[in-house]
Amino acid sequence: MDYDPELGDNIEALETLAEMGYLDKDSPAFGIALKWLHDGEDELSTKQMAIFDKYVRPIIAKTCGVCGEGIELPGLPNVYISQRQLCSYHMYQFNKDD
Ligand SMILES: [Zn+2]
Known part of the structure; x- marks a missing residue:
């Protein structure tokens, strides 16, 4: 494999x-x-x-609250830490605008 x-x-x-x-x-x-x-x-x-x-x-x-895409496993710890249900793309967008 x-x-x-x-x-x-x-x-x-x-x-x-x-x-x-x-x-x-x-x-x-x-x-x-x-x-x-x-x-x-x-x-x-x-x-x-x-x-x-x-x-x-x-x-x-979990699905992204913005686009409705399924959130990939590696993105999930971040979702729980930030308490924002966002895919990696929208998490990035959200943080960028801070
Ligand atoms: Zn999204």
Whole structure:
């Protein structure tokens, strides 16, 4: 398998969210979230999917309040820190005008 820098960024973001207390690193949900990143949604069992939907999706499925685009995982820690639900592009625009 090729090295995937995006995957690395996504895993890092997930770990950051765990450190921030939004996900529990010792929980099955965190392991399932990692599997979801590595293997994709199709590889999750029905039971894993249910756990993912309950504990992980509400944390990571955020859309930009301006353009409605899904916010990518690496942008999420910033969303929680700034409490502004913006994609990386609009986060940049917002900060630029400060
Ligand atoms: Zn946006």
